Amino acid sequence: MLALAVARPAWAGDPPSVSASYITDVIGNASGGVERGVDWIGRLDLTVASGDRLFGIDGAHAQFDMMLLHGGGFSAVRTGDGQVLDNIDAPHAVRPFEAWISVPLTPRLRAKAGLVDLNSEFDPQNVGTLFLNSSFGIGPDLSQAGLDGPSIFPVTAPGMVLAYEPAGWSARLGVFDALAGDPEHLHRVFPDSFGRHGALVIGQASALIGPVVQAYAGAWAFTDPLPRIDAPGEARSAGGYVEIEARLLDDGPTRALKAWVRAGKATERANPIGTYVGGGFTWGGDRRMAGIAVARAILGDPAWRAGQPAVPAPYRAETAWEITARERMGRGLFLQPDMQYIVHPGWAPSVGNALVLALRLQWNWLGGH
Template identity: 90%
Template sequence: MGRSRRSIGRWCAGVMFALAVARPAWAGDPPTVSANYITDLIGNASGGVERGANWMGRLDLAIASGDRLFGIDGAHARFDMMLLHGGGFSADRTGDGQVLSNIDAPHAIRPFEAWISVPLTPRLRAKAGLVDLNSEFDQQDVGGLFLNSSFGIGPDLSQSGLDGPSIFPVTAPGMVLAYEPAGWSARLGVFDALAGDPQNLHRVLPDSFGRHGALLIGQARALIGPLVEVEAGAWLYTDPFPRIDAPGEARSAGGYVEIETRLLDDGPNRALKGWVRAGKATTGANPIGTYVGGGLTWGGDRRMAGIAVARAVLGDPAWRAGQPAAPAPYRAETAWEVTARERLARGFFLQPDMQYIVHPGWAPAVGNALVLALRLEWSWLGGH
């Protein structure tokens, strides 16, 4: 724990020093500080592992430089310190594998992001540091309304690697190159294959960068006419992992495609949007081989409602080996979600939510779960 605190302290001090050194170059564009707190009051009404309720939350305190860091137009930095509490609902209550709340994680206080972004040309930028992979890749913009983790990043990618890729709740050192002309974009990323330390949840960084290889990921995104956007990506871990079903090693790789569309636009608060995402992963090292999800939303920034479904299918090796639920697990876990979000005041949102999980954790011994939740979100943005 002492090493973890020293590591966090070094990150904080380093970022604050960099921003302080750059202060003379801000030229009227000062840094901003922000706070964001999301809390879920969530209960399992039936089925699952056991009935009961949890209170969980995520607090982010962040500082971001202006857009003239070190006097370079378009260069900026961000540092985000995160506090998590009350996690474990999916593991303890419902037993679902996709994780039905996107803030559900073990208690921790750690940096979430700490990076610098610099333009190399008017259309090419580079970002390096502790980077949330999901902020650059596999973004389901329409799905951002929903609580289930699969509607933020597909489980075919999010559950890969030794401890997941560089996403919530633990990020890893990495670098992203993004080429962003009008109408389309292309991105390449290189991340440490091990995010944090699975044996020490409070450790910020792995023991040594690249010890377990790297995660390589690429993505292209394009507008097709004024209403449709298509995204496709592929990823690969450079080092093999132990096989699920037999001795030996297997490669971990995969790809995904997503389509988002605006089906109806009748003003700023009356838009009907839809999306669908599909992903495949190699099954020798990854339990989830296929994922398909998507849904519809209606409304705008002030008020929005939606319905969505996520289906994660085990690969043959995981199914034959009886993992993660022995014996003879179901082949698919399916999550249905209905939700509505209301802005009550500036920076304050209320969101009731209902989810029905079919075959939680792919386990025959666990009944289908009905989960009710109420999410509250508060955000504040300031400067000095």
């Protein structure tokens, strides 16, 4: 009773909410790639979120997300593609995904700190969330930077974000531990020490251009140098991206045509993917939506030269085409057939173009307060 009495003021009238989601993919490599076959992949999230008056502060709230992953490894075993064609494909793990507190500092300025998914604040591809390929969630020029990727799925890192969000535009600055988790101990929540490889600093600005266009521009850099790809020594890892989203047609809640394009560039001496360009179209609404998209990841010159001793030499670009459609079957239940065609998977001439078929089932549940 004493603990409850102490805890109640923290929620200040708004008790926490509990939600759950489960995404599962039955996915198969029909031709090409490394090996034909069918796999079952899944991601379960259990989330607890506070109300909007944490500790009695208007607009302050916290969130904790516990995640279970199973069946990962499809890209590595079946297709060999470098961009990872399924956005829940990851090694088996049970671990926290996010655990953060967000507090308003002024009416337009907020701060978030804790285990933060960088992609929830930076490099958003809101139109691309329909698709399964990982490149349509965050560009591979950023997602594959660093020693083991930044603070994104499936392993996040401690970080802090400042966001200034007046009407019509926004600016954000984030600082994250440069190495997310412990690559050799996937179930370990925190590394042995923080900041052992420096920090990742990222900034982004966005603006609404007219009533239908949203533009984003971001830049990022690691404070500590990383090993060079093609020679002994170290090099700086940094990059930037731009994105435009547009609502091309709006004929009610079920008939909207949207489009987006994103381009990114990373320093090539420290990052294998030097250039990325992707985007696509979606049509529909919350109940039914379909789309087509393309993602093209181009090796930088150092990464391409490093593979040159192989005969034949690696391709310069891997291109992923995706066609998908999602149908809401009931409250919180979605069914989504998907097809992808990967040209030059893993940039490897020895691996044939891959045709991948998938069926995604997604279930979302939101508990009461």
